[in-house]
Amino acid sequence: MANDTISADMVSGSEFPFLVVKYNVSGVPHTVVNEEHGIVGSLPEKEFAEEIVKAVGV
């Protein structure tokens, strides 16, 4: 909602095990950014936003 270029899916790992394998998810929460970058664990919201910025290389 903060930025129209951002979309966010919540994916239940137990229901989509093929995606867990595809993205090498070994713990949750695990966030996949644009199919390639992983952010493992939960972070305070500002740090999380900064990790996203870092991942997409703005």
Place this chain on the structure above:
Amino acid sequence: MALIKEKDREKLIGLMKAIEEDVKIVMFTQENECQQCQTTRELLEEVAALSEKVSLEVRDFEADAEVAKKLGVDKIPATLILGEKDYGIRFYGVPAGYEFNVLIQDILDVGKRSPGLDKKTLKVLASIDKPVHLQVFISPT
């Protein structure tokens, strides 16, 4: 049997009074409903009944394949939370357990047309000018 307990239902009705603008939930299931699709649909029907501002549209993943494609839905059960536009909010799987809280929070945020984030966070996010697709994997519920 109702999935939302009576005590929780009352609390949720109270929370949803804060919704100012219409929220549209679109759910994709299929004719031969899988267990998770059925649970998701029943849960969302109960959620939509909590507020006049919240509506539910149930779609068939196969019969409405073009709509699904347009909305970027590639698996089911899929739950989309829309306002007057698509904010790109999706739940894949049953939004139950802890994720139910997240679902409700998202409905409230869209209903207020505000992401409810800190100013500093919004500033960081505003700097992004490329498409970003986040997939947050969460635990089985």
